[in-house]
Amino acid sequence: MKIERVKSRVSLRRTIESGTEEQRRAVLEIISTVRARGDEALKSYTEKFDGVRLDSLRVTNEEIEAAYQNVSEEALRIIREAAENIRDYHERQKRESWIIAKEDGTMLGQKITPLDAVGLYVPGGTAAYPSSVLMNVIPAQVAGVKRIVITSPPNKNGTLPAGVLVAASELGVKEIYKVGGAQAIAALAYGTETIRPVDKIFGPGNIYVALAKREVFGQVAIDMIAGPSEIVVLADETANVNEIAADLLSQAEHDERASAILVTPSMKLALAVASEVKKQLETLPRKAIAVSALENYGAIYVTETLAEAVEVVNELAPEHLEVMTAEPMQLLGQIRHAGAIFLGRFSSEPVGDYFAGPNHVLPTNGTARFSSGLSVDEFVKKSSIIFYSEPALQRNAGKIAAFARLEGLEAHARAVEERFKK
Numbered sequence: 231m232k233i234e235r236v237k238s239r240v241s242l243r244r245t246i247e248s249g250t251e252e253q254r255r256a257v258l259e260i261i262s263t264v265r266a267r268g269d270e271a272l273k274s275y276t277e278k279f280d281g282v283r284l285d286s287l288r289v290t291n292e293e294i295e296a297a298y299q300n301v302s303e304e305a306l307r308i309i310r311e312a313a314e315n316i317r318d319y320h321e322r323q324k325r326e327s328w329i330i331a332k333e334d335g336t337m338l339g340q341k342i343t344p345l346d347a348v349g350l351y352v353p354g355g356t357a358a359y360p361s362s363v364l365m366n367v368i369p370a371q372v373a374g375v376k377r378i379v380i381t382s383p384p385n386k387n388g389t390l391p392a393g394v395l396v397a398a399s400e401l402g403v404k405e406i407y408k409v410g411g412a413q414a415i416a417a418l419a420y421g422t423e424t425i426r427p428v429d430k431i432f433g434p435g436n437i438y439v440a441l442a443k444r445e446v447f448g449q450v451a452i453d454m455i456a457g458p459s460e461i462v463v464l465a466d467e468t469a470n471v472n473e474i475a476a477d478l479l480s481q482a483e484h485d486e487r488a489s490a491i492l493v494t495p496s497m498k499l500a501l502a503v504a505s506e507v508k509k510q511l512e513t514l515p516r517k518a519i520a521v522s523a524l525e526n527y528g529a530i531y532v533t534e535t536l537a538e539a540v541e542v543v544n545e546l547a548p549e550h551l552e553v554m555t556a557e558p559m560q561l562l563g564q565i566r567h568a569g570a571i572f573l574g575r576f577s578s579e580p581v582g583d584y585f586a587g588p589n590h591v592l593p594t595n596g597t598a599r600f601s602s603g604l605s606v607d608e609f610v611k612k613s614s615i616i617f618y619s620e621p622a623l624q625r626n627a628g629k630i631a632a633f634a635r636l637e638g639l640e641a642h643a644r645a646v647e648e649r650f651k652k
């Protein structure tokens with residue numbers, strides 16, 4: 231890993247991928263074909279891109295039962311325990327509707343209503359994560375969403391990964407479709423004979439999925455366009471070199487565009503971590519991916535002081551931040567921008583990816599400066615409630631009408647005055 235001395239003004243912000251002209255055109259064509267030809271379009275795109283002709287798009291009970299045969303008892307127990315932790319954490323995010331009554335009889339409030347139907351896209355390939363099924367479905371359930379749909383591209387045998395099916399089934403998700411790419415997003419947004427449309431689409435995917443989500447935004451809501459994983463470790467000379475190296479690699483192995491950065495005031499630690507990362511890479515099954523990620527998006531930044539290192543972290547605004555210093559709790563107040571903050575040496579990043587309870591869908595590309603991880607809030611909407619009593623309106627009618635006339639909106643003014651015409 232490259233070692234660089236820095237003060238601040240460092241950035242890991244990559245440009246959000248907008249795809250090539252050809253990819254954008256392909257996505258537009260896929261969406262319009264799905265709108266025109268429905269299920270038949272889904273089946274023919276699945277044949278073309280995923281190499282399998284399906285008779286039926288929906289996952290059957292038999293497929294779910296077969297999936298259970300391919301997941302060990304132990305894995306099942308772990309999925310269940312993780313799900314419990316995730317549910318427990320998200321239950322605390324739940325907001326209640328509220329209403330207040332004033333002395334003059336006015337009542338004001340906010341009504342929380344879950345979305346009716348959401349769709350979760352689970353990417354195919356090696357990135358099919360059962361943990362992401364838990365992280366998206368559980369907040370939806372806690373919010374009270376009634377209809378939760380999962381879509382994912384089938385493999386060549388016409389099935390979905392066993393772990394994904396088992397995780398979905400453990401949560402009671404019944405509507406699962408074997409459709410991937412832009413065609414899946416089009417089906418969720420506009421509907422086909424088999425797939426009824428949803429109100430909001432969640433989940434990551436490749437460039438075709440990302441472009442399709444952007445294209446259908448407006449017809450439906452979307453969560454975010456998530457970028458590749460990122461980790462920043464903030465450490466001082468007291469931190470354990472092997473543990474830092476292992477944690478950096480935990481995110482570098484995700485994707486060739488993943489980013490892993492150490493920020494430290496200790497040159498001694500920087501040198502030791504650089505050499506330990508090299509050593510640990512040798513035995514990693516996903517070495518090629520991690521090497522490429524570290525070459526292009528990895529770095530070790532050395533600052534003069536710990537305070538400067540904290541400033542660099544805030545500049546980076548990483549998806550995941552690990553604080554491995556003598557007193558991690560004392561730095562918490564100074565950290566302004568990070569999707570998730572892992573404190574101390576026993577809070578390794580994968581603890582959050584799988585098990586602790588907070589969501590692992592987090593803001594990337596420096597967007598932690600202004601946005602937050604996935605939560606129950608993204609699965610509800612808020613309606614304001616207004617009840618004005620007669621005396622309350624009488625007392626304020628003149629002011630409201632005057633405000634309306636200030637904007638030149640006479641009908642607004644008259645609507646209020648109509649109540650008190652003599």
Ligand SMILES: NC(=O)c1ccc[n+]([C@@H]2O[C@H](COP(=O)([O-])OP(=O)(O)OC[C@H]3O[C@@H](n4cnc5c(N)ncnc54)[C@H](O)[C@@H]3O)[C@@H](O)[C@H]2O)c1
Nearest residue numbers: 279353354355357383410411434435436438439456457485
């Ligand atoms: N940020 C996260 O949390 C996170 C998590 C998991 C995966 N991911 C990302 O998800 C992606 C997974 O990618 P993937 O490709 O394996 O699976 P995917 O499910 O995203 O895409 C597969 C689909 O892409 C479509 N496709 C492929 N080639 C096409 C072409 N030439 N024209 C039109 N459509 C085409 C096909 O319909 C296919 O079904 C990766 O980019 C990975 O980084 C991100």
Ligand SMILES: N[C@H](CO)Cc1c[nH]c[nH+]1
Nearest residue numbers: 359361362459460583590
């Ligand atoms: N670290 C990823 C999000 O950045 C989530 C994940 C899923 N499985 C393993 N990790």
Ligand SMILES: [Zn+2]
Nearest residue numbers: 459480481583
């Ligand atoms: Zn991860």
